[in-house]
Amino acid sequence: MLSVDALTFPAFFSTSTLLNTLALSILVFVLYTIKFYVSYFNRDNALPGPLPLPIVGNLLQYAMYGDMVVWAHTLRKKYGDMWELYMGSERHVWLSRADLVDKLFSSSTKSNYKHRTNWKRALAEIKMLDHGVVLNRDLDLWAFNRRMMRLVMTSKEFNNYVIKTVPKMINEMETYWTKLRCIEDARQNDLKDNTNKHATVSNDKIINISDWFHALTLDDILYLSTSRSGCALASLLLSHSPNSEIPYSPETMNYAKEFRDRWTTFMETLRTAIFMPDFIRLGTPNGLMKRRKYLKNFHCLTNNLSTIIRETRAEVENGVNDSKNNCDILRLLLVANTHRGPTVKRGSDEIDMPMSDDEVRGVLLETWVGAVETSASLMCYVVYLVCRNPEVKEKIREEVDPLFKDNPNGILQLDDVNKKLDYLEAVIKEASRLYPPSPINQRVATQDDEIGGYKWKAGTQFILDVYGIQNHRAHWSNPEEFKPERFLSKDIVPYSIQTFGGGLRLCPGKQYAMLFSKIVLASLYNRYDIELANENEKPKTAYKLTLYCDRLRVKLKKRSE
Numbered sequence: 279m280l281s282v283d284a285l286t287f288p289a290f291f292s293t294s295t296l297l298n299t300l301a302l303s304i305l306v307f308v309l310y311t312i313k314f315y316v317s318y319f320n321r322d323n324a325l326p327g328p329l330p331l332p333i334v335g336n337l338l339q340y341a342m343y344g345d346m347v348v349w350a351h352t353l354r355k356k357y358g359d360m361w362e363l364y365m366g367s368e369r370h371v372w373l374s375r376a377d378l379v380d381k382l383f384s385s386s387t388k389s390n391y392k393h394r395t396n397w398k399r400a401l402a403e404i405k406m407l408d409h410g411v412v413l414n415r416d417l418d419l420w421a422f423n424r425r426m427m428r429l430v431m432t433s434k435e436f437n438n439y440v441i442k443t444v445p446k447m448i449n450e451m452e453t454y455w456t457k458l459r460c461i462e463d464a465r466q467n468d469l470k471d472n473t474n475k476h477a478t479v480s481n482d483k484i485i486n487i488s489d490w491f492h493a494l495t496l497d498d499i500l501y502l503s504t505s506r507s508g509c510a511l512a513s514l515l516l517s518h519s520p521n522s523e524i525p526y527s528p529e530t531m532n533y534a535k536e537f538r539d540r541w542t543t544f545m546e547t548l549r550t551a552i553f554m555p556d557f558i559r560l561g562t563p564n565g566l567m568k569r570r571k572y573l574k575n576f577h578c579l580t581n582n583l584s585t586i587i588r589e590t591r592a593e594v595e596n597g598v599n600d601s602k603n604n605c606d607i608l609r610l611l612l613v614a615n616t617h618r619g620p621t622v623k624r625g626s627d628e629i630d631m632p633m634s635d636d637e638v639r640g641v642l643l644e645t646w647v648g649a650v651e652t653s654a655s656l657m658c659y660v661v662y663l664v665c666r667n668p669e670v671k672e673k674i675r676e677e678v679d680p681l682f683k684d685n686p687n688g689i690l691q692l693d694d695v696n697k698k699l700d701y702l703e704a705v706i707k708e709a710s711r712l713y714p715p716s717p718i719n720q721r722v723a724t725q726d727d728e729i730g731g732y733k734w735k736a737g738t739q740f741i742l743d744v745y746g747i748q749n750h751r752a753h754w755s756n757p758e759e760f761k762p763e764r765f766l767s768k769d770i771v772p773y774s775i776q777t778f779g780g781g782l783r784l785c786p787g788k789q790y791a792m793l794f795s796k797i798v799l800a801s802l803y804n805r806y807d808i809e810l811a812n813e814n815e816k817p818k819t820a821y822k823l824t825l826y827c828d829r830l831r832v833k834l835k836k837r838s839e
């Protein structure tokens with residue numbers, strides 16, 4: 279006869295079975311660990327690097343450091359120019375000297391390094407692996423999208439649109455600065471200083487210029503890519519002074535805010551997809567909750583973008599807002615390969631079809647991903663370094679001031695910006711050497727290959743240690759010094775500067791990013807003295823895929839002469 283006990287406590291809950299299960303698990307784990315380390319210590323091409331743990335690899339050490347760029351700095355010091363890390367079970371080979379990246383930056387169409395990443399579920403879920411340019415693994419589609427993007431962004435129409443648009447946005451920003459009274463008048467201050475030598479600037483005149491540059495850059499790229507307002511500058515004004523007047527209707531503000539929030543969440547999604555291993559993303563309640571939120575957001579963002587594209591396509595097809603007036607990236611992409619615009623060949627076996635809405639969406643989204651944090655942060659770093667090196671500011675002005683003479687609208691000529699601002703360009707490059715907006719880059723080998731004297735299997739992930747290379751003593755004398763003149767000379771070691779990457783996947787936004795940064799910085803240095811709020815405070819940075827400038831506090835003074 280069956281006892282009641284046996285019914286309520288089935289055999290598999292008994293203490294001894296629990297212990298057995300525990301013992302078994304421990305045994306499995308110990309065996310797994312032994313197997314893991316046996317294969318680790320017998321791996322091909324054992325490079326130096328921190329000891330990985332089973333399953334998580336070096337992720338715990340990374341989590342302890344928090345910031346990959348800072349951690350990589352200490353690792354490179356310890357392990358040299360070629361070393362390795364395990365992100366989960368994935369091995370990453372770090373290359374920290376310029377000559378090691380030679381093959382990765384090959385421009386040959388037969389290059390072995392056309393892929394940036396291996397397939398990853400989190401990236402596939404947000405369609406990054408078969409859309410757009412940045413991580414697209416469909417190489418025909420990637421090449422086509424890239425050509426379209428370059429065609430549009432290097433076109434005369436687009437560049438003239440930039441020249442016209444950016445100064446308007448700078449003016450908008452200055453109007454808001456004036457409203458917030460954060461521009462000090464140097465002349466008045468001189469008078470005041472006569473009576474009170476130690477007059478200090480009151481705190482409300484200090485601004486986080488990182489905030490303003492991010493808003494400016496976002497508004498700018500949204501407008502240049504869709505001819506719609508991002509309202510990020512206006513919203514920043516309202517966050518400091520809620521009752522200020524702004525030139526946008528509440529509907530426009532709400533629509534723009536919804537859009538900006540979706541975009542910010544998308545950037546978070548992208549970061550998570552790259553940095554968070556799937557055993558957390560899919561294996562923990564928190565990970566799963568976030569994933570649900572992110573996918574919903576992605577769906578909405580896609581939807582909203584598709585609406586914009588549909589509306590614009592209808593306008594283009596009805597001849598409304600002819601591309602002579604609005605030469606934004608979206609319109610130019612839509613007319614390319616139609617009778618209205620230039621043509622670009624697709625992959626070998628396809629005819630010149632225009633882009634589908636879905637293809638345009640992928641490219642548009644990545645234009646923002648590529649443009650905002652990079653350009654905004656880089657301009658912050660320029661401002662910081664120029665503050666620390668006042669003689670550089672004077673040289674910038676020698677070049678910039680003549681372009682604004684007898685030019686009350688502050689609209690620069692495209693040719694002048696491209697050809698007459700060499701020193702400013704050198705300043706921007708040198709700032710990007712010390713503070714690379716994209717400090718870590720990647721390539722995957724498609725075939726077995728030899729790099730750094732070792733033979734590597736297809737699929738090996740290589741990390742280009744941009745920060746390390748750009749500050750390597752083998753390539754730069756006194757690398758820690760800010761010397762823009764370096765870039766006026768011709769003898770720069772190949773690949774020792776990688777601000778925009780190189781080879782087949784070189785940044786397609788390079789010319790535009792330079793054009794934009796030069797217009798903004800030229801305008802500001804022509805009109806203002808920018809000073810650090812606190813002489814000893816460095817910009818606060820955080821590695822978030824880009825080297826994000828999280829805070830730079832400055833004071834603005836109208837120039838006295």
Ligand code: HEM
Nearest residue numbers: 412648649652653715716777778779780783784785787791
């Ligand atoms: C200061 C500003 C910028 C910096 C420092 C920067 C940096 C970079 C770097 C380092 C890469 C990787 C290149 C490589 O792997 O060789 C890249 C790729 C890319 N950037 Fe930029 N970028 C900037 C602005 C922009 C802008 C304004 C856009 C678009 C409008 C853009 C769009 C892209 C795209 C689409 C890629 C992927 C290219 C590919 O994989 O084929 N970037 N960028």
Ligand SMILES: *[C@@H]1O[C@H](CO)[C@@H](O)[C@H](O)[C@H]1NC(C)=O
Nearest residue numbers: 486488489492827828829830
């Ligand atoms: C400064 O601006 C950046 C960019 O908008 C922002 O992320 C950061 O939170 C701001 N920091 C402070 C202290 O306001």
Ligand SMILES: *[C@@H]1O[C@H](CO)[C@@H](O)[C@H](O)[C@H]1NC(C)=O
Nearest residue numbers: 533536577578579581582585
């Ligand atoms: C954006 O998409 C979401 C979800 O599809 C929708 O609810 C929302 O109304 C859209 N917003 C705009 C401004 O189109």
Ligand SMILES: *[C@@H]1O[C@H](CO)[C@@H](O)[C@H](O)[C@H]1NC(C)=O
Nearest residue numbers: 504505506593598599600604
């Ligand atoms: C043309 O585009 C502008 C800006 O996008 C928009 O405000 C305007 O309504 C458009 N004109 C027509 C006729 O659709």
